[in-house]
Amino acid sequence: MALDALLALPGAGIALQAIGSLVAVLLVFVLVRALGMGSDVRIADEDEARALAEAAHCGFDPVEIALDRARIGALLRNRAGEVMLIRRHGARFAARVLSSHAGSRLDRGFLTLSTEDPHFGSITLDLGEKAQVWAASLRRLGASA
Numbered sequence: 001m002a003l004d005a006l007l008a009l010p011g012a013g014i015a016l017q018a019i020g021s022l023v024a025v026l027l028v029f030v031l032v033r034a035l036g037m038g039s040d041v042r043i044a045d046e047d048e049a050r051a052l053a054e055a056a057h058c059g060f061d062p063v064e065i066a067l068d069r070a071r072i073g074a075l076l077r078n079r080a081g082e083v084m085l086i087r088r089h090g091a092r093f094a095a096r097v098l099s100s101h102a103g104s105r106l107d108r109g110f111l112t113l114s115t116e117d118p119h120f121g122s123i124t125l126d127l128g129e130k131a132q133v134w135a136a137s138l139r140r141l142g143a144s145a
Contacts, residue, residue, distance in 0.1 A: 041091050042071035049074040052086050056095035060084060066134055068125040075111075075125065075134055083141060085113055087123040096120050101138035111135055 043049050046065045053060045053076050062076035062084070073087040086095045096115045103114035103122065111131045114122035127134060 036091055039091055041088055041093070043067060043074055043086070043093070044071070049076060049086060052093050052095060053084050056086070056093075057084060057097060060097075066125075066127050066130045069128060070126060073123050073125050075113075075127070077137070081140065083138065085115065085123070087120075094120060098138065098141055100141050101135075104135060104138050106131060106135040 043052070046067065049065050049067060050062055052074075053062055060076070060078055060082070062078055064077040066075045068074060073085070076084045076086065078084075083098045084095055085098055086093050088094075096117060098113070098115060100116075103116075105112040109126060109128045109131045110124050111127055111134055112122060112124040114120075125131070
């Protein structure tokens with residue numbers, strides 16, 4: 001009975017719709033946060049880059065690591081001379097072992113890399129002073145393949 005009386009008030013239907021919409025928005029917000037969606041994912045440090053490399057390619061043990069200044073990507077080299085590129089892909093990271101230097105371009109402290117996998121896309125890493133050294137070392141990938 002009391003609910004009928006409340007609904008009979010002018011504007012009550014609109015108020016209930018507004019409250020329902022607010023509750024729905026809050027539920028979506030909680031769900032998005034719980035799933036980790038929309039977060040700004042970054043590589044914390046070299047240890048995390050090492051763990052990402054191991055998770056992507058079992059046995060890949062990097063001896064040299066270059067992190068992007070914004071921490072959205074990294075280059076890693078193992079003892080065998082293989083180079084792995086890790087890049088942010090949504091709220092996670094994706095990794096590929098580079099097979100050649102064909103998709104690399106150096107512009108001062110920035111190194112743009114792409115792989116043979118069209119789904120992986122390209123990424124520009126801000127490596128600062130290390131960019132030239134990594135670009136030069138990537139040329140050996142094509143020679144050894």
